[in-house]
Amino acid sequence: MSKILQTVEKEFLEYVKKMTHLNEAVGLMYWDLRTGAPKKGVSQRSEVIGTLSADVFSMSTSEQMKSYIDELCQEQVYSSLSDVTKKTLEEVKKEYERNTKIPPEEFKEYVILQSKAESVWEEAREQSDFAMFQPYLEKLVDFNKRFIGYWGYEGNKYNTLLDMYEPGVTVDIIDATFSKLRDRIVPLLQKITEAGKPEASFLFEQFPKEKQKEFSLKVLKEMGYDFRAGRLDETVHPFAIGLNPGDVRVTTRYVESDFRTAVFGTIHEGGHALYEQNLSEELVGTPLSTGTSMGIHESQSLFWENFVGRNRGFWKHHYASLKKYAGTQFDQVDLDTFYKAINIVEPSFIRIEADEMTYALHIIVRYEIEKGLFNDEIEVRDLPRIWNEKMQEYLGVTPENDSQGVLQDVHWSGGSFGYFPSYALGYIYAAQLKQALVQDLPEFDELLEKGELNPIQKWLSRNIHQYGKMKKPMEILQDVTGEGLNPDYLIRYFEEKYSSIFSL
Amino acid sequence: MSKILQTVEKEFLEYVKKMTHLNEAVGLMYWDLRTGAPKKGVSQRSEVIGTLSADVFSMSTSEQMKSYIDELCQEQVYSSLSDVTKKTLEEVKKEYERNTKIPPEEFKEYVILQSKAESVWEEAREQSDFAMFQPYLEKLVDFNKRFIGYWGYEGNKYNTLLDMYEPGVTVDIIDATFSKLRDRIVPLLQKITEAGKPEASFLFEQFPKEKQKEFSLKVLKEMGYDFRAGRLDETVHPFAIGLNPGDVRVTTRYVESDFRTAVFGTIHEGGHALYEQNLSEELVGTPLSTGTSMGIHESQSLFWENFVGRNRGFWKHHYASLKKYAGTQFDQVDLDTFYKAINIVEPSFIRIEADEMTYALHIIVRYEIEKGLFNDEIEVRDLPRIWNEKMQEYLGVTPENDSQGVLQDVHWSGGSFGYFPSYALGYIYAAQLKQALVQDLPEFDELLEKGELNPIQKWLSRNIHQYGKMKKPMEILQDVTGEGLNPDYLIRYFEEKYSSIFSL
Structure with missing residues (x-):
């Protein structure tokens, strides 16, 4: 490569x-706003965030960016670039094309609509009044249909939306996967429901917040979360945020009458955080320094929450300790009763409160609706009816009103279509990755029983975390498991685990 | 004003x-780094701060900025601008000229030297080895001498440095003021020292941190600090920071064996914070939205710390409450004994540990040295000797080593010359402002006795805080007190207060 082009690469x-x-x-x-920024400074701070975000957007769509892309993408030049530069170029090019294809005026209108729609949705949900939100949702869908027009699509219009969150995953792949999953979970769920609900009232006794926090910190530490590169705070809606691999923060929520919120929430967010803490240092300063996709990110949080946190071996090791932190709450409860209680499966209306098995069905409802909307097979005005019908069909329950139904999630009000499938993909990936991990660490259950989580964390970091966006989700999956998306492992996990727990 | 120029003003x-x-x-x-940012993310975060700061610097010296200044400073245009625009223009013009007059290469060299010098100073202080720091300090002084050459000066070279921190205050003014102050404090200090040290051992008993925090929060609230626009955190070096008037944060430090650190520290930083919380809303988004100078800012913190926090009336009201928070520490101590103990005057080596009276002498030592350095009357290599001589002359004590002497402060290692006088000016201003406040609120002492601090805060906000940088320090002083800088009020305050306390 010539000196001049080396300079261009460096400048880029x-x-x-x-x-x-x-x-x-x-x-x-963003983190500060959610963890304790003074209320009176919020509107000014939002302006500051707006200024910086606008700067990033304008840099991503600038003439300068275009000229970097044009110069560096020339065939002979491209082949001489480092791998990190190549992948970085790929990312910014995709972003450049996505952002510049929409006429600026139209995009501005859309941004205004988004923020308006979010506040209307909030009120509509409160009043359980879909009609109030409907015209905004219609406009949001229309905008996105037009955007798909600008962006183009392959095979199915909805693929273009999926691609933003889970590149490489298409309607064809999801259809095959989700339908198999649905067809196997629905009858399993019926059997479990018929088996009757296990004893669980002991879960809901008073567990002091400070003690929950101590236990959560202890578990986070054992998972391998590095407190020199992070911290745990309290928020209404828990999240993990990676600012850089040396600063990855976790938040959780404490409900004194239900310790599960904090404990499983912390493990879940801790799973996200481990991903961000273990990204390769060489990716810092590029857009590759984060999880490769929503779905793979979710696979990490769900792996820890469910395959570790809801595993019997994990509690064989931790139950005594939990009892100590809790006081007398579990004195009369043996391990098996406890294990059953934290694995209750029960159809419910609200996605974010769902157990690990019904959760996927909540997602399938949303996926089918989104796919229908963008293929002109479903009209926005019919959503409440269609939502309730699908809930009845898959989960056997019908929401009593729209705030328990079609209005429950924030995503659509912000124009996020194509996002929901990632959650279910996360479950499917997690089960596939677990299978591969057990090949390398056949003593998986024993490790949990001994409280030795370190080899598990190391395996995940080595096989997944370090790569960031250097590998696409499907590449990760193929490299680690030797196959593509396959729901069989998740199905088998559900069938084996719940047959055993509920003696089906 | 023409449409085009209105557009230029708006764009500007x-x-x-x-x-x-x-x-x-x-x-x-910056706040986050000091209050709890994970250690491993610090170096990356410093780069981010560097990027954003460089952006601000390059905006302040850009061609664009020059063209705004040129266009808007044309006589006919200027006169039609709003007052806020005029003052803003004045600020950015000063900044533009200061920053562009230094050749970029030289400035870059200086920035590198600054950061190197700071870390060398840290080690030199630790090892109490001035020789280690000397070559760096010499270079820092040389750079600043050359900068003064680029910037120009009026009357005295040191005036150009003073102007950065306290515009309008010159060597002539300070000489007259400081010498009068020094000549009156030194003999007073001798008398106090001869009177013997009052009983104070009860100050140093264990006062639980949590209780100190509760008391500090209570006092902050009574001062009028708005917790919807702020928060109190813990740091090694306490500070207040105004991000915008709706978000002004205070930090403090808790020493369990000396409650004074947290209580007086919180009141001091609270004084700074009240300034920033009560800036006029119309200044937000301009460089005028902050204190008008270092000295006026310090006058606010010192007013609260000393004229309120070390006032007998204040403790007449608060002592019972402090006793409750403290446990048994003050059970055998009456109000007068307590009041005497928190007003002990005693010569010491370290500026930041000095009492309100000897503090000014510490500053005068530094001022005389800085003035000598920039007028080629003092050589860097002679500083340890000169420092110790002056300490002996004014305070009657000679530091045992350089880390207790000339190496104690960070300021010079960062190239901050001309900064120190602001601290003593703050004391002088505070006493002058107090005098004016008492004219309007003759019941000042009674208000403190009743714990009614609100009228005091309102008076300060109305007369000082709201203006931000719309008024220069000397304008504030003139408008509020009807005169210029005058040390008599501070001298009288010291003489009256300490004659009474120590029955001189």
């Missing part, structure tokens, strides 16, 4: 690094 | 607003 990487710096500042302001 | 204000937004983001990152 500096340019991109500056964008990551602005994003890191925005990330910290 | 938008441009400046963006700079304040970047500064606000930097401010939050």
Whole structure:
């Protein structure tokens, strides 16, 4: 490569690094707003976030960016670039094309609509009044249909939306996967429901917040979460945020009458955090320094929450300790009763409160609706009816009103279509990755029984975390498991686990 | 004004607003680094701060900025601008000229030297080895001498440095003021020392941190600090930071064996914070939205710390409450004994541990040295000797080593010359403002006795805080007190207070 082109590559990487710096500042302001920023400063802080975000957006769509892309993507030049530069280029090019294909005026209108729609949705949900939200949702869907027009699509219009969250995963793949999953979970769920609900009232006794926190911190530490590169705070809606691999923060929520919120919430967010803490250092300062997709990210949080946190061996080791923190709550409860109680499966209306098995059905309802909307097979005005019908068909329950039904999630009000499938994909990936992990660490259950989580964390970091966006989700899956998306492992996990727990 | 020029004014204000937004983001990152950011993320976060700060610097010295200044400073245009725009223009013009007059290469060299010098100073202080720091300090002084050459000066070279921290205050003014102060404090100090040290051992008993925090929060609230626009955190070095008037944060430090650190520290930082919380809303988004100078800012913190927090009436009201928080520590101590103990005057080596009276002498030592350095009357290599001589002359004590002497402060290692006088000016201003306040609120002492601090806070906000940088320090002083800088009020305060306490 010529000296001049080496300089271009270097300048390009500096340019991109500056964008990551602005994003890191925005990330910290976001975290601060949620963990304790004074109320009176919020509107001004939002303006600051707006300024920095606009800067990043304009850098991503600038003439300068275009010229970097054009120069570096020339065939002979491209082949001489480092792998990190190549992948970075791929990311910013995709972003450039996505952002510049929409006419600026139209995009501005859309941004205004988004923020309006979110506040209307909030009120509509409160009043359980879908009609109030309907015209906004219609407009949001229309905008996205037009965007798909600008962006183009392959095979199915909805693929273009999926691609934003889970590149490489298409309607064809999801259809095959989700229908198999649905067809096997639905009858299993019926059997479990018929088996009757196990004893669980002991879960809901008073567990002091401070003690929950101590236990949560202890588990986080055992998972391998590095407190020199993170911290645990309290928020209404728990989240994990990676500002850089040396600063990955976790938040949780404490409900004194239900310790599960904090404990499983912390393990879940801790799973996300381990991903961000263990990204390769060489990716810092590029857009590759984060999880490769929503779905793979979710696979990490769900792996820890369910395959570790709801595993019998894990509690064989931790139950005595939990009892100590809790006081007398579990004195009369043996391990098996406890294990059964934290694995209750029960159809319910609200996605974020669902157990690990019914959760996938909640997602399938949303996926089928979104796919229908963008293929002109479903009209927005029919959503409440269609939602309730699908809930009845798959989960056997019908929401009593729209705030328990079609209005429960924030996603659509922000124009996020194509996002929901990632959650279910996360479950499927997690089960596949677990299978591969057990090949390498056949003593998986014994490790949990001994409280030795370190080899598990190391395996995940080595096989998944370190790569960041250097590998696409399907590449990760193929490299680690030797196959593509396959729901069989998740199905088998459900069938074996719940047959055993509920003696089906 | 023509349409085109109205557009230029508007664009200019938008441009400046963006700079304040970047500064606000930097401010939050700074606060976060000091209050709990994970250690492993610090170096990456420092890069982010560097990127945003460089952006602000390059905006302040850009061609764009020059063209705004040129266009808007044309006589006919200027006169038609709003007052806020005029003052903003004045600020950015000063900044532009200061920053562009230094050749970029030289400035870059200086920035590198600064950061190197700070870490060398840290080690030199630890090892009490001035020789180690000397070559760096010499270079820092040389750079600043050359900068004064670029910037120009009036009357005295040191005036140019003073102007950065306390515009309008010159060597002539300070000489007259400080010498009068020194000549009156030194003999007073001798008399107090001869009177013997009052009983104070009860100050140093164990006072639980949590209880100190509760008391500190209570006092902050009574001062009028708005917790919807702020928060109190813990740091090694306490500070207050105004991100915007709706988000002004205070930190403090708890020493369980000396409650004074937290209580007086919180009141001091609270005084700074009240300034920033009560800036006029119309200044937000301009560089005018902060205290008008270091000295006036310090006058606010010192007013609260000393004129309120070390006032007998204040403790007449609060002593019972302090006793409750403290446990048994003060059970055998009456109010007068307590009041005497928190007003002990005693010569010591370290500026930041000095009492309100000897503090000014510490500053005068530094001022005389800085003035000598920049007028080629003192050589860096002679500093340890000169420092110790002056300490002996004014305070009657000679430091045992350089880390207790000339190496104790960080300021010079960062190239901050001309900063120190602001601290003593703060004391002088505070006493002058107190005098004016008592004219309007003759019941000042009774208000403190009743715990009614609200009228005091309102008076300060109305007369000082709201203006931000719309008024220069000397304008504030003149408008509020009807005169210029005058040390008599501070001298009288010391003489009356300490004659009474120590029955001189």
